[in-house]
Amino acid sequence: MATPSISHRLAEAAVALFDENGYDETTVDDIAARAGVSRSTFFRYYRSKDDAVFPDHDTLLAAVDARLRASTAGTAIAAVTDAVRIVLTHYVEDADVSLRRYRLVGRVPALRAREIASVARYQRLFREFIGTWMAGTPDADLRAELMSASVVAAHNQVLRGWLRAGGAHDPFGPLDHALRYVIATFQYAEQPKDQIVVAAFPSSASPQAVMEAVRLHLTGGERR
Amino acid sequence: MATPSISHRLAEAAVALFDENGYDETTVDDIAARAGVSRSTFFRYYRSKDDAVFPDHDTLLAAVDARLRASTAGTAIAAVTDAVRIVLTHYVEDADVSLRRYRLVGRVPALRAREIASVARYQRLFREFIGTWMAGTPDADLRAELMSASVVAAHNQVLRGWLRAGGAHDPFGPLDHALRYVIATFQYAEQPKDQIVVAAFPSSASPQAVMEAVRLHLTGGERR
DNA sequence: CGTTCTGATGAAACTCGGTATCATCTTAGG
DNA sequence: CCTAAGATGATACCGAGTTTCATCAGAACG
Known part of the structure; x- marks a missing residue:
């Protein structure tokens, strides 16, 4: 914590200056100066000015x-x-x-x-x-x-x-x-929209049997 | 057609040069020169180099x-x-x-x-x-x-x-x-997904009555 | 016809982002 | 102690975009 990385110092300096003076009004020199490094070093850590953000x-x-x-x-x-x-x-x-x-x-x-x-x-x-x-x-x-x-x-x-x-x-x-x-x-949407599904059960089927058939159908393809 | 607008000439020059020599390799001076105007004029018609595209x-x-x-x-x-x-x-x-x-x-x-x-x-x-x-x-x-x-x-x-x-x-x-x-x-998706709709008809209903009920439901809300 | 005003263009200088190069300094390793 | 390698700084350079001023053509007006 004593000496945060140069990358961090640069990013903080950049955001702080952008906040204070605006983005366009802040030059890369300003950022580098506040971070205590040279312009060259800034571009070694960030490809461009906005990269710091x-x-x-x-x-x-x-x-x-x-x-x-x-x-x-x-x-x-x-x-x-x-x-x-x-x-x-x-x-x-x-x-x-x-x-x-x-x-x-x-x-x-x-x-x-x-x-x-x-x-x-x-x-x-x-x-x-x-x-x-x-x-x-x-x-x-x-x-x-x-x-x-x-x-x-x-x-x-x-x-x-x-x-x-x-x-x-x-x-x-x-x-x-x-x-x-x-x-x-x-x-x-995976199933075509205009497909008509008709489910038919024998009228003699018990409610339990119908429920079981539905459950099987619903859980059939997917694991969960 | 004899003298196309400067704007057109600039855009054509830009795209042509970008095609021939690449974007980064083409300077605004090159574009302006091919269009027969000055660099200043280019920036009067387009805010930036890529604007011409x-x-x-x-x-x-x-x-x-x-x-x-x-x-x-x-x-x-x-x-x-x-x-x-x-x-x-x-x-x-x-x-x-x-x-x-x-x-x-x-x-x-x-x-x-x-x-x-x-x-x-x-x-x-x-x-x-x-x-x-x-x-x-x-x-x-x-x-x-x-x-x-x-x-x-x-x-x-x-x-x-x-x-x-x-x-x-x-x-x-x-x-x-x-x-x-x-x-x-x-x-x-406008109707909630997990709503369960159960349609019930009295077993005495004629097929025609059921069909009519379905038709009314389907065409009820929408004009077409 | 000449003057004047206006709009369009060109020229030049400037700022700044981004790149490349070289010198300098630090530091690890022998 | 010396050297090699990596990190940093300094400097010069290119080009985009802005600003300012000069110039020039043409329209309006007397």
Whole structure:
């Protein structure tokens, strides 16, 4: 704690200066000076000025990718849910940093563009995963595109709500709710819409027998 | 035709040079020189270097906004469909420009980021429209977010497919298909998923009476 | 016809982000 | 003690974008 890493000092200096004087008004020299290093060193730790605001997106992206790749057939839903939770957890863990960044990004168009671009990278991971998961079913590409867009949108909606509320309430309840909604929506869509299902039972069948048949049908395909 | 506008000359010079020598390797001076004007003039017509590649996003955005605002209650679905079609039409109309830009954007990360950011602006329009449309229903914000993301994703999926195919086939069929899918998906979702509906008829009911009851139920709420 | 005003263009200087290069310093290891 | 390697600083450079001023063409007006 005596001497925090240069990377940390730079990031803190950057955010502090952006807060105080605005993003465009802050030069890389200013940041480096406050962190007590040279301009050269700044660019050794961050590729660009805005990188100092979004430090660990690559790590996070890798974690999401890893979680998705760790999924085996039949556990796709859990993989998606877990992966999204990983991202949200990351934000919640340093709530104060997330909040400062949120306020900052809201004011600086350049940073907003940067953030939107990084969101697209997450969506790409989900799209590829869901795409291979759905491969073979009708409209697989389209549905993968839509579902991945929805998954990411759901996460962002919950995250923004949490950030707007100042990080007060627990966001994982809403996240689960939103994800359940997404999954239910796109799962239902897996069966063609205009198919008509007629269930017929012999009028002699006992209620128990009917119930058992229904239960078997409902639990047949899915493990849980 | 004798003297095309400076704006046109600049855009053509830019795209041509980007194609020939690459984006980073082309300076604004090069573009201006080929267009026969000065560097100053370039920046009078385009705010930035990449602006020359995305000239009319603002106009298009305004057209989408206008179409959405022109909608009255009950015609929301048509408004969304029309608005998306406006965008796709714009791309299809100058197919060659769209194709060159597509290839260019695919190779240059800076341009890709720029494009992704502009997509977010479209989504925002749709989100706000769908949000007010759904206002009052449960989970309106979440569903507006998801549906707008899906609408935009559907458009982009169709557009990319059309571009990858070199602008060969007609894309409006696939677009309608995709949009119908989106609308059906999120319309169904309006009724809660886990509600269990049990229909019961007296065993004495004639088939005709049952059919009539079903027909009334199906056509009751919707005009068509 | 000449003057004047306006709008468009060009020229030049400047800031700053980002890259490349070289010198200097520190420090581990022999 | 010496050396090699890695981290840092200093400097120069390129190019995007902004600002300011000069110039020039043409329209309006007397």
